[in-house]
Amino acid sequence: MIDDADPNAPRKAWMGLLARAPAERLAALLDARGPRPAMTWLRTPELGSVMVRGRAGGTGAPFNLGEMTVTRCALRLPCGTVGHAYVQGRDKAKAEAAAIVDALMQTGAAEAVRRAILDPLAQEDAGRREARAARAAATKVDFFTVVRGED
Amino acid sequence: MYVAVKGGERAIGNAHAWLAEERRGDTAVAELSVAQIREQLTLAVNRVMAEGSLYDRDLAALAIKQARGDLIEAIFLIRAYRTTLPRLGASIPVDTAAMACDRRISATFKDLPGGQVLGPTFDYTHRLLDFKLAAEGAVPEAPLRAAESGPVPHVAGFLNREGLIEEAPQDDTPPPDLTREPLAMPADRALRLQALARADEGFTLGMAYSTQRGYARTHAFVGELRIGTVAVEMDIPELGFAIEIGEITLTECETVNQFKGSKTEPPQFTRGYGLVFGQTERKAISMALVDRALRWQELGEDDQGAPAQDAEFVLYHGDNIQATGFLEHIKLPHYVDFQSELELVRKLRREAGADAAKEAVQ
Numbered sequence: 001m002i003d004d005a006d007p008n009a010p011r012k013a014w015m016g017l018l019a020r021a022p023a024e025r026l027a028a029l030l031d032a033r034g035p036r037p038a039m040t041w042l043r044t045p046e047l048g049s050v051m052v053r054g055r056a057g058g059t060g061a062p063f064n065l066g067e068m069t070v071t072r073c074a075l076r077l078p079c080g081t082v083g084h085a086y087v088q089g090r091d092k093a094k095a096e097a098a099a100i101v102d103a104l105m106q107t108g109a110a111e112a113v114r115r116a117i118l119d120p121l122a123q124e125d126a127g128r129r130e131a132r133a134a135r136a137a138a139t140k141v142d143f144f145t146v147v148r149g150e151d
Numbered sequence: 152m153y154v155a156v157k158g159g160e161r162a163i164g165n166a167h168a169w170l171a172e173e174r175r176g177d178t179a180v181a182e183l184s185v186a187q188i189r190e191q192l193t194l195a196v197n198r199v200m201a202e203g204s205l206y207d208r209d210l211a212a213l214a215i216k217q218a219r220g221d222l223i224e225a226i227f228l229i230r231a232y233r234t235t236l237p238r239l240g241a242s243i244p245v246d247t248a249a250m251a252c253d254r255r256i257s258a259t260f261k262d263l264p265g266g267q268v269l270g271p272t273f274d275y276t277h278r279l280l281d282f283k284l285a286a287e288g289a290v291p292e293a294p295l296r297a298a299e300s301g302p303v304p305h306v307a308g309f310l311n312r313e314g315l316i317e318e319a320p321q322d323d324t325p326p327p328d329l330t331r332e333p334l335a336m337p338a339d340r341a342l343r344l345q346a347l348a349r350a351d352e353g354f355t356l357g358m359a360y361s362t363q364r365g366y367a368r369t370h371a372f373v374g375e376l377r378i379g380t381v382a383v384e385m386d387i388p389e390l391g392f393a394i395e396i397g398e399i400t401l402t403e404c405e406t407v408n409q410f411k412g413s414k415t416e417p418p419q420f421t422r423g424y425g426l427v428f429g430q431t432e433r434k435a436i437s438m439a440l441v442d443r444a445l446r447w448q449e450l451g452e453d454d455q456g457a458p459a460q461d462a463e464f465v466l467y468h469g470d471n472i473q474a475t476g477f478l479e480h481i482k483l484p485h486y487v488d489f490q491s492e493l494e495l496v497r498k499l500r501r502e503a504g505a506d507a508a509k510e511a512v513q
Contacts, residue, residue: 008390008392011390011394012392012393012394012395015394015395016382016394016395016396019394019395019396019397020395020397020398046237046239047236047237048236048237048238048239049205049233049236049237049238049239050238050239050240050241050242050383050385050396051238051240051241051242051328051330052206052241052242052245052383052399053241053242053243053244053245053326054244054245054247054344054348054401054426055244055245055247055319055321056319056340056341056344056424057307057319057405057422057424058247058248058305058307058319058403058405058424059248059305059319059320059321060319060320060321060322061322061323061324061326061340061341062244062322062323062324062325062326062341063326063340063341063342063344063345063348064241064326064327064328064329064330064341064345065245065344065345065348065426065428066200066201066204066205066206066348066349066428067204067205067206067233067236067238067330068205068206068207068383068397068399069205069206069207069210069236070239070396070397072239074389084387084389084390086239086385086387086394086396087396087397088383088396088397088398088399089207089209089397090207090209090210129251130298131295132251132253133251133298133300134295134296134297134298135253135271135293135294135295136252136253136254136268136270136298136379137268137295137296137297137298137299138293138294138295138296139254139268139269139270139271140266140267140268140269140296141266141267141268141269143261143262143267
């Protein structure tokens with residue numbers, strides 16, 4: 001959901017998309033553009049956990065539900081642009097690819113990167129969601145009342 | 152008294168080697184891959200993630216393979232691994248109202264916005280063994296239907312509008328964390344919910360069932376049960392804003408319970424809440440019933456002395472790793488402890504024998 005009022009909304013959207021993307025697909029799309037850009041690490045990929053919180057009753061006070069694995073990293077392109085990644089799971093190569101794309105999206109290459117990497121990822125992500133939603137919709141109950149015999 | 156005893160290294164090494172061989176089983180049968188466990192034993196994977204308190208499907212599948220299918224052993228492996236991970240932060244509380252639901256049912260309202268969506272459920276199956284599964288074969292594709300894109304509001308929201316149910320107003324008190332501070336009594340609701348979310352499914356089910364049978368009855372209806380995926384967002388300090396870091400499957404159950412009212416509250420429905428990692432609906436329903444039973448004090452209900460009302464009893468005995476650790480340690484060498492017991496019994500018997508002999512003489 002892109003919030004027009006939020007200047008960070010586009011970056012939030014692509015970072016979320018990159019976090020959800022299948023690792024092999026992200027790497028394949030990134031490498032299909034040609035060689036990866038030169039970069040220096042600001043933080044090499046690091047594995048950790050994030051405590052996931054819920055709310056009592058869905059809306060009330062927060063509580064700690066349990067942790068999930070997350071990998072993060074940060075890198076800098078030769079032009080000085082910094083890319084960050086926080087992605088679910090323990091895949092360091094995926095975090096690296098996500099941080100490279102995050103950095104490239106802040107450069108003049110953004111439009112080309114969007115077309116080559118983000119658009120296909122977004123389309124596939126929407127496809128997976130729709131496929132699941134359609135299966136769920138097929139299990140929705142259509143109630144009907146059985147007509148009873150009248151005297 | 153604990154005394155280190157040397158010896159047994161060779162026997163232990165050989166036992167581990169044999170364990171590895173037994174884990175593999177008959178080598179004429181193809182070996183299970185971690186991916187097969189992850190994809191085909193999903194509900195076992197979900198239970199290990201929920202009670203291991205770490206959402207990572209590949210790790211849970213690996214733990215199940217390593218534990219030879221012993222889920223409590225697998226949960227133990229996940230809990231041990233979890234402690235090696237640096238904590239990068241805490242998420243923004245997940246928004247379950249925005250869940251992409253695979254399943255969403257209500258036992259209290261037939262017609263509700265979003266409808267009754269059954270999802271991939273065992274309900275309505277005949278519980279007859281399906282011998283077709285013993286033979287390999289293609290699975291027919293599940294039918295599709297155009298999905299309506301609209302919000303799927305929580306059922307409790309409808310009752311809220313009439314004031315018939317207690318509200319759960321938003322509150323942003325940072326919750327206590329029993330993985331950082333040992334569980335201590337009295338435990339507030341946030342701490343109880345954390346402990347219940349990772350508690351043993353069987354224990355939680357037994358406790359919940361006891362409330363249905365009359366040990367602190369709470370007259371629970373499943374107001375809503377929903378299973379699906381939610382986005383996990385976290386504030387990233389180096390960015391200065393929150394981003395989505397991934398997506399997890401959750402099961403949420405909200406019960407609607409009878410409440411006669413108290414001195415300060417008019418009669419209205421009250422709520423129990425269950426939220427668990429993965430598709431784990433038996434556990435989520437059980438959690439909601441136990442959560443509600445544990446709220447007796449806050450709702451001004453009577454202490455019936457029922458086990459499910461006793462937070463200390465429930466929370467300290469629901470953790471299967473603590474329980475199995477203490478239970479199973481008694482099979483490890485206690486030679487010296489037992490030696491002293493043996494000495495004591497011999498001494499008592501000698502004294503009793505001496506007394507009996509004296510009595511015989513008199």
